[in-house]
Amino acid sequence: MGKVSKNKRIGVITKILTENPNTLYTLNYFTEKFNCAKSTLSEDIDVIEEFFEEYQLGKIESFSGASGGIIYQPKVSxxxxxxxxxxxxxxxxxxxxxxxxxxxxxxxxxxxxxxxxxxxxxxxxxxxxxxxxxxxxxxxxxxxxxxxxxxxxxxxxxxxxxxxxxxxxxxxxxxxxxxxxxxxxxxxxxxxxxxxxxxxxxxxxxxxxxxxxxxxxxxxxxxxxxxxxxxxxxxxxxxxxxxxxxxxxxxxxxxxxxxxxxxxxxxxxxx
Amino acid sequence: MGKVSKNKRIGVITKILTENPNTLYTLNYFTEKFNCAKSTLSEDIDVIEEFFEEYQLGKIESFSGASGGIIYQPKVSxxxxxxxxxxxxxxxxxxxxxxxxxxxxxxxxxxxxxxxxxxxxxxxxxxxxxxxxxxxxxxxxxxxxxxxxxxxxxxxxxxxxxxxxxxxxxxxxxxxxxxxxxxxxxxxxxxxxxxxxxxxxxxxxxxxxxxxxxxxxxxxxxxxxxxxxxxxxxxxxxxxxxxxxxxxxxxxxxxxxxxxxxxxxxxxxxx
Structure with a gap:
């Protein structure tokens, strides 16, 4: 499978997280899905964290390390x-x-x-x-x-x-x-x-x-x-x-x- | 408000559509939200349509014209x-x-x-x-x-x-x-x-x-x-x-x- 564009990765991750509130996804889950490096994924997640906050869409929490992952908390303002x-x-x-x-x-x-x-x-x-x-x-x-x-x-x-x-x-x-x-x-x-x-x-x-x-x-x-x-x-x-x-x-x-x-x-x- | 990056626009649109299945959003709703041209938005929507289909995330339907808009249909395969x-x-x-x-x-x-x-x-x-x-x-x-x-x-x-x-x-x-x-x-x-x-x-x-x-x-x-x-x-x-x-x-x-x-x-x- 070839490279997936950053736009698409961000869109797909957003779709999956939004549909599964308070569910921990490992970083590996996404690196395998997109066939991309962990560092690339981390940059994606930074963007996602940013616009979730900017547009008050809830909170994205990410954990680094071996048991690292990402979770969508549907916090409201x-x-x-x-x-x-x-x-x-x-x-x-x-x-x-x-x-x-x-x-x-x-x-x-x-x-x-x-x-x-x-x-x-x-x-x-x-x-x-x-x-x-x-x-x-x-x-x-x-x-x-x-x-x-x-x-x-x-x-x-x-x-x-x-x-x-x-x-x-x-x-x-x-x-x-x-x-x-x-x-x-x-x-x-x-x-x-x-x-x-x-x-x-x-x-x-x-x-x-x-x-x-x-x-x-x-x-x-x-x-x-x-x-x-x-x-x-x-x-x-x-x-x-x-x-x-x-x-x-x-x-x-x-x-x-x-x-x-x-x-x-x-x-x-x-x- | 300044320009919003394509990544963010795609992420925000995906978040909103996913959370509101079968709900029609006008294109104006998003062009105003992002302060962007309709042509720019149309390109974003093309990308979104593409990865929704590619990753079997449901179906995005868009309508052009004056009463144009976009709708997320949570179709499953x-x-x-x-x-x-x-x-x-x-x-x-x-x-x-x-x-x-x-x-x-x-x-x-x-x-x-x-x-x-x-x-x-x-x-x-x-x-x-x-x-x-x-x-x-x-x-x-x-x-x-x-x-x-x-x-x-x-x-x-x-x-x-x-x-x-x-x-x-x-x-x-x-x-x-x-x-x-x-x-x-x-x-x-x-x-x-x-x-x-x-x-x-x-x-x-x-x-x-x-x-x-x-x-x-x-x-x-x-x-x-x-x-x-x-x-x-x-x-x-x-x-x-x-x-x-x-x-x-x-x-x-x-x-x-x-x-x-x-x-x-x-x-x-x-x-």
Whole structure:
């Protein structure tokens, strides 16, 4: 195979890294692919690092030496997170979302793959620098957001069920009390879903009082796993004191009263 | 802003296109971004088209003229689809997946974001060339696969619920009969989830007799929408005659008998 032009090498490397976030590629992988010298490749990587930074496309980290390699971290800038929050607020405010009982119809937002990806990036940003083993969510609406967060972190997603499934083998089933309506609910997870000693990030669409998040922490304790981070898209302003202390959220929702038409939602500026 | 080097332009364009499959970018978007002439950009795009093809990275389509632009179609080659099928077979065959009752534990496969993405690419490949409005699935296990398929096609995902949700407003609820166990189940979908006259691709993890897929076709009829494609990851060999005629699947599973230890699964070579 002949020489590959620098343009092409840079393009191909960029394509592969972008499609495989948080995945280590050895330098050998690329020198063999392009039949080029390590020094040539290093120069390519310098260019890639540069324009990723210049155009805020994320962060390229490269390690030299025998176990050297290159990894794409989809870091986002403060501006980019701000834009996701504003985009969310704008969409959530649409009056047609108001359902009887004060519920908000949000499926079209969370189930739009591009939006789910941008949300996943914004949420994952908090957890990029710490060791994580699984991204956990509870069915159903949080799944797309958790999957995209997991894709960015390059970790498996685990979906806690709301009822036990015969098809998933032995499970740990747990009752928990929702913080807002004080009703008893059930969560269940196959025993083999999570290994002992794992570190968990919990991702969900919505947090009111935090009862579900608290339940997930308890459930993970049963698996001898630890929740090291919690991220939700939307948190309600009230109750101000949630059942979990440490969580990040993108936008804040004020209470919806009966017959009210205006949805008050603000970007979370403390993030 | 000064001139941007060709290397960087090619890298940045590749990054943006890869992250936004099936999304049209005007040439102006890039000429403004790089402060370069249209002719310069056209040369860049030629290079990008070339290496995408050479390295089987998908297809770049460009349109010239006033409404000109560039679009990244994540097409996969026959070899790449074959690899996904083989990877699936290898994983599914692991003995530890066998659950009591002959069920297979597959969550770790479908919930691994990289795998879900590769499956999504393989399934989406069939539908890249036709107009599609929504990718529909039914909760829960198909969601990650449907989301990734939707991401490739750049279309919204819609999740049919197994029970009606008060929080989603007026819904169409329908009973259907599973083809294999002949039990009555319920599916429900918010009326505002799908517009009249839409074209639908239905994606799921598994098909036995096809009762669920048949149910989805009927439900979509209620929405005056048409199912134009069905894709599942795994279909059982029996019954050979399914309740739906036209569907694509990646691997085929032979019947599991009680006490049997061997999982017989084969790539679908008719695909």
């Amino acid at each position: 403060t501006d980019q997170i701000e834009n996701v929050k504003l985009e969310l607020c704008q969409k959530i405010k649409e009056e047609s979302r108001l359902m009887p009982g004060g519920y908000l119809y949000m499926n079209d937002i969370f189930y739009e793959p591009g939006m789910a990806y941008r949300i996943g990036k914004a949420l994952a940003n908090h957890f990029l620098d710490q060791p994580i083993d699984y991204v956990v969510t509870i069915e159903t609406k949080g799944i797309p957001l958790a999957l995209m967060t997991a894709r960015i972190l390059n970790k498996p997603m685990v979906v806690v069920r709301k009822s036990s499934r015969l098809t998933e083998g032995t499970a740990i089933q747990m009752n928990y009390i929702t913080g807002s309506s004080k009703t008893i609910k059930t969560m269940s997870l196959a025993k083999k879903a999570i290994e002992k000693g794992s570190k968990i990030v919990f991702i969900d669409d919505f947090m009111k009082a935090g009862g579900t998040a608290k339940g997930i922490i308890d459930l993970m304790n049963e698996f001898e796993a630890e929740v090291v981070g919690i991220g939700v898209v939307m948190a309600t302003k009230h109750p101000e004191k949630k059942l979990v202390d440490d969580f990040c959220y993108l936008v804040e929702l004020e209470d919806l009263y009966d017959n009210e038409k205006e949805i008050k939602v603000l970007p979370n500026n403390t993030l | 026959t070899d790449q689809i074959e690899n996904v099928k083989l990877e699936l077979c290898q994983k599914i065959k692991e003995e530890s997946r066998l659950m009591p009752g002959g069920y297979l534990y597959m969550n770790d496969i479908f919930y691994e974001p990289g795998m879900a993405y590769r499956i999504g690419k393989a399934l989406a490949n069939h539908f890249l060339d036709q107009p599609i409005d929504y990718v529909v699935t039914i909760e829960t296990k198909g969601i990650p696969l449907a989301l990734m398929t939707a991401r490739i096609l750049n279309k919204p995902m819609v999740v049919v619920r197994k029970s009606s949700r008060l929080t989603e407003g007026t819904a169409i609820q329908m009973n259907y009969i599973t083809g294999s166990s002949k039990t009555i189940k319920t599916m429900s979908l918010a009326k505002k989830a799908i517009e009249k006259g839409s074209k639908i691709v239905f994606i799921d993890d598994f098909m036995k007799a096809g009762g669920t897929a048949k149910g989805i076709i009927d439900l979509m009829n209620e929405f005056e929408a048409e199912v134009v494609g069905i894709g599942v990851v795994m279909a059982t060999k029996h019954p050979e005659k399914k309740l739906v005629d036209d569907f694509c699947y990646l691997v085929e599973l032979e019947d599991l008998y009680d006490n049997e230890k061997e999982i017989k699964v084969l790539p679908n070579n008719t695909l």
